[in-house]
Amino acid sequence: MDTSQLLRGTLDAAVLAVVAERDGYGYDVLRRLRAAGLSEVGDASVYGTLRRLYSGGALTSYVVPSDEGPHRRYYGITERGRLQLDEARASWSGFSRAFSALLSIDSEVTA
């Protein structure tokens, strides 16, 4: 399966996890997601997700002046964002266990 399709439903949790670790600006978040192994995550998807999480109150934001280029808008996680991340972790681990078991059984049967 294409990883980008899998990402679509889980990007919120991934972005929240990255920002929860450390505040970051748009391109920084993208870079860290890619560095974490999500190489197929789209630029636009990350920026859009950041704006949506911010609008929904899961993220806060502040501007940091930069000497080199334009000001950077940093995002930090809010209390609501942490709750959302916890829920995502719980449901993901449950889903992951079930899916892993399912796929391993399947591979044993067909192997």
Added chain:
Amino acid sequence: MTTTAGSSSEIEAYLAAVRAALSDIPEEERADLLAEVEASLGEAVGAGERPIASLGPPEEFAAELRASAGLGEQTPPVAGRSGLDTLRAAAARLGRHPALQTTVGLARELAPAWWLVRGCLVVAAFAAATGASWSIAHPWLPHLPSARATAFWLVLAIVGSFALGLRTRGRVGAGVLVAMLAIDVVALLAVVPVERHIRDSPSADALGVPSVVYVPQQLPGLRLDGQAVQNVYPYSRTGKLLHDVQLYTEGGVPITLDLGPDPMRRMLAAAGGQPISNAYPIRYYDSTGNGKRVRHPDASPPIAVPQIVTPSLTP
């Protein structure tokens, strides 16, 4: 990496295309989203880490941005729509308008009236198209070929129009709808020649058609049942013919006959020489004589005059 110093203009062009693709998003939201993209892209591309080419077409980038930002389905910008789509959207918007829905409801209720008119118009249109003659007394009624035949066609057309209207009252296919519209348009177009015919048709009077008109009678002389009276014969109580009896109306107007000048008429005169023309019976001179002999002085209608038995008023 293909990044060069000229990439800032590339970024500008790319961002402009993305902005255009998001033109339907509310201004404030779009500005926030684009500010984020602008800053990030500027940094990524400027750092040479994300060449523009790796971002894909700006339209796809915009669509991905829109989807991930939870801004809903992409609606094509108005300028990009075809004229028909714009028209459809406008029609759909108009169709939801309460005033129009009220109008449509009213039109549905009044539809039978139109069906009636449509039946008449179809017959009129046929008459106008075939050059049929029209009734003179009723200019709106064509002769197909007679007024009676026209009545038959009218009933047939009206019944047909109602049947068609009732059958297509519910939801029908586009084909039937178009056919109905065509019939309606033809019927409506027939209004023009029919109206012109009625306006231009000469009135019945101009064609010499007799019409019953009451004209107050202003004819001279004495008339009985519309006929001019030629003479008057007064009789006494006993049934004896009287001569030179002067007659007047209740207003004192002499009762005269419209006989015209006649030299043979025995004219009577008063003491002062004034002629008396209301004395009866009128007598005529004998044309064979010298003009002084009265012809048949005692002549009278062949009638048996009854004697009056009611007591006389004369003392």
